[in-house]
Amino acid sequence: MRTLVIENVHVAPVAGPEIPRGYLRLDGDTITAVGPMAAAPPPPPGAERIDASGCLATPGLVNTHHHLYQWATQGLAQEATLFEWLVALYPVWAAMDAEVVGGAAGAALGWLALSGCTTTSDHHYVFPQGRGDLLAATIEAARRVGLRFHPARGSMDRGRSRGGLPPDAVVEDLDEILTATAAAVDEHHDPSPSSRLRVAVAPCSPFSASAELMTEAAALARDKGVRLHTHLAETLDEDEHCVARFGLRPVDYLDKLGWLGPDVWLAHAVHLTDADIGRLAATGTGSAHCPSSNGRLGAGIARVSELLRRGANVGLGVDGSASSELTPLAGEMRQALLLQRARYGPRALTARQALELATLGGARNLGRAAELGTLEPGKLADVALWRVDGPFAAAVADPVCALVLGPQPPLARLLVGGETVVEDGELRTAAQDDLGRAGAAAHRRLMRLARSHLP
Numbered sequence: 001m002r003t004l005v006i007e008n009v010h011v012a013p014v015a016g017p018e019i020p021r022g023y024l025r026l027d028g029d030t031i032t033a034v035g036p037m038a039a040a041p042p043p044p045p046g047a048e049r050i051d052a053s054g055c056l057a058t059p060g061l062v063n064t065h066h067h068l069y070q071w072a073t074q075g076l077a078q079e080a081t082l083f084e085w086l087v088a089l090y091p092v093w094a095a096m097d098a099e100v101v102g103g104a105a106g107a108a109l110g111w112l113a114l115s116g117c118t119t120t121s122d123h124h125y126v127f128p129q130g131r132g133d134l135l136a137a138t139i140e141a142a143r144r145v146g147l148r149f150h151p152a153r154g155s156m157d158r159g160r161s162r163g164g165l166p167p168d169a170v171v172e173d174l175d176e177i178l179t180a181t182a183a184a185v186d187e188h189h190d191p192s193p194s195s196r197l198r199v200a201v202a203p204c205s206p207f208s209a210s211a212e213l214m215t216e217a218a219a220l221a222r223d224k225g226v227r228l229h230t231h232l233a234e235t236l237d238e239d240e241h242c243v244a245r246f247g248l249r250p251v252d253y254l255d256k257l258g259w260l261g262p263d264v265w266l267a268h269a270v271h272l273t274d275a276d277i278g279r280l281a282a283t284g285t286g287s288a289h290c291p292s293s294n295g296r297l298g299a300g301i302a303r304v305s306e307l308l309r310r311g312a313n314v315g316l317g318v319d320g321s322a323s324s325e326l327t328p329l330a331g332e333m334r335q336a337l338l339l340q341r342a343r344y345g346p347r348a349l350t351a352r353q354a355l356e357l358a359t360l361g362g363a364r365n366l367g368r369a370a371e372l373g374t375l376e377p378g379k380l381a382d383v384a385l386w387r388v389d390g391p392f393a394a395a396v397a398d399p400v401c402a403l404v405l406g407p408q409p410p411l412a413r414l415l416v417g418g419e420t421v422v423e424d425g426e427l428r429t430a431a432q433d434d435l436g437r438a439g440a441a442a443h444r445r446l447m448r449l450a451r452s453h454l455p
Helices: 068-073 082-093 098-114 134-145 174-188 211-224 236-246 250-256 274-283 291-296 304-309 329-344 351-365 399-405 432-453
Strands: 003-011 019-027 030-036 048-051 055-059 061-063 117-124 148-155 200-203 228-232 264-268 286-289 314-316 383-387 411-416 419-423
Touching (some): 003 383, 055 351, 061 329, 061 351, 068 082, 068 098, 068 117, 068 134, 082 432, 098 117, 098 419, 098 432, 134 148, 174 211, 200 211, 211 228, 228 250, 250 274, 274 304, 286 351, 291 329, 304 314, 304 329, 314 329, 329 351, 351 399, 383 399
Parallel strands (some): 003 048, 061 117, 117 148, 148 200, 264 286
Antiparallel strands (some): 003 019, 055 383, 383 411, 411 419
16 A cells, blocks of 8 residues: 655644644555654655645645536626526537537646646536537546546426526436436446545526426435535526526525435525525535636625524535636635625635635535545545745745635645645646647537537
8 A cells, every 4th residue: 555644744634723844644545644743653664755845735625516518618708697698608508519528527627636626526417419428528537637526417407498598409308317317326426435436416406497307306316325416596586586486585495395405515505595594504505605606797795604604514616617717726715705705804704714615615515524625534635735835925924824815826736545636736647738728629619519500
């Protein structure tokens, strides 16, 4: 078993006190020891040693909401609201195929790794007929880059002819959705503690999924022991839609459908009442806060500080690249902190709380708090080493402050299960320039396909 010892590093374990000059020992894919250098035992013969002087060690960051395919449609509908943006982009997405998705996903995943992300979810909910295995394309891209991957098999069955927002060309039949979702879980889901691939069930949203789909999907997920995910309360338009169509606000509607609980995490959750916050906290329902996307679309500022104060779990997400162009996950810590302080004052969210959102909060959303999100013995060896001793960054006295409040520091090393994914700011698992070029090619291909499909 390979042993790796990281020495002379400022350890921010998230759980427990920080260690200004500490060490971590990794045996295989597991953290086996964390402590001060003064108490470190001699490394075993043959151990690899990393002198991490000048670095900050944190758990690998966990991204709990993304749409990888949207890498291919960045820069479009730049001044649109969410509903306007969706109306503009659905016809383009209807033309995507597995080649587009594979190229877009590889670029997006590489970008995530370069921002310190070791685990990411992906909510893919557009499945045009006859365009190849789009879910498999994302899974293969994650395998190449080397991240832990939680694809959420999305779905929509309410097209415009049924009062929904998406065009009928991009929705599926209920039976088709349930069959494909069950098959995805059966084929790909790995429930083992060290898993790098777990599948969730994820109807898109109340304005694109029928009540039947929501309830049947929840039953399917719970029968198979996997998690549930959907968009909720992202905009005031959605709030008005739910009241007009169902006579209920979004959280009450989900509650009626049996969709609140510790196996559920919701994307955005921007427009919540006090009662909604209490209900999420009481049921253990998590949320994925996507501050850059919410700002880009003018959706609002989620009540993250109040959710945390009342005991609800919150993680971070970059959301789809088409609504938060080139957003790094590390940067969402800063965005979350600044927006909470802009709304509630300078004590609303601390740098260490923001780091917890990006690590342990994300692990809880994905049902992996026992394995990920903190630097503790027994946890999986997913570790980010940030270089905070640069000629300018060294002036920041607090390394966690340097990570969260400043621009992203250089990433000295990113480990997933003890294996190096990024070293000295470059991907080591895949050629990052090739990934970037494939992402650009995916954009060009999708634009060509869309032009041939549009009337």
